[in-house]
Amino acid sequence: MERPLGVTLVAILTSLWGIFAVAGAFEGFTGAGLVLWSKGQRGNAAVMIAVGVFSSALAVLLIRVSWGLLNLRKWARTLTILLTGIALTSAVVSLIADALSGNWKYSSLMLFAICINLVALLYLLRLRVKEHFTTPVSVESPGF
Numbered sequence: 001m002e003r004p005l006g007v008t009l010v011a012i013l014t015s016l017w018g019i020f021a022v023a024g025a026f027e028g029f030t031g032a033g034l035v036l037w038s039k040g041q042r043g044n045a046a047v048m049i050a051v052g053v054f055s056s057a058l059a060v061l062l063i064r065v066s067w068g069l070l071n072l073r074k075w076a077r078t079l080t081i082l083l084t085g086i087a088l089t090s091a092v093v094s095l096i097a098d099a100l101s102g103n104w105k106y107s108s109l110m111l112f113a114i115c116i117n118l119v120a121l122l123y124l125l126r127l128r129v130k131e132h133f134t135t136p137v138s139v140e141s142p143g144f
Helices: 006-039 042-070 076-100 108-126 127-133
Strands: none
Touching: 006 042, 006 076, 006 108, 006 127, 042 076, 076 108, 076 127, 108 127
């Protein structure tokens, strides 16, 4: 069964999200190193290291999920729906917090994130798309 173009686009977006997570990990580890090098507060360094570890794990997960989407793995679709739902919720909460505080600095970015995540979520929930992910895995595939 041929992979739909929309699934490819969602996989590309997931890969981009993974690349941004790699950048976040780099920022966290670099920031922690700078704090420790400047003999700053160790608590700040610990938080930055935690951000780096979380971002590294997220990056690995997102790149793995992207590969799974490209290979029409059912688990990848399920994880993408879950992660997209979390990202959508986070963007809505951020937009509401910005609105309540009167700070509209990132509101256009949050609206963009809401639109992209909503479109991806609704697309992956379509029955026609789901059917592509229910095909059995062939014997020749590595089965990752």
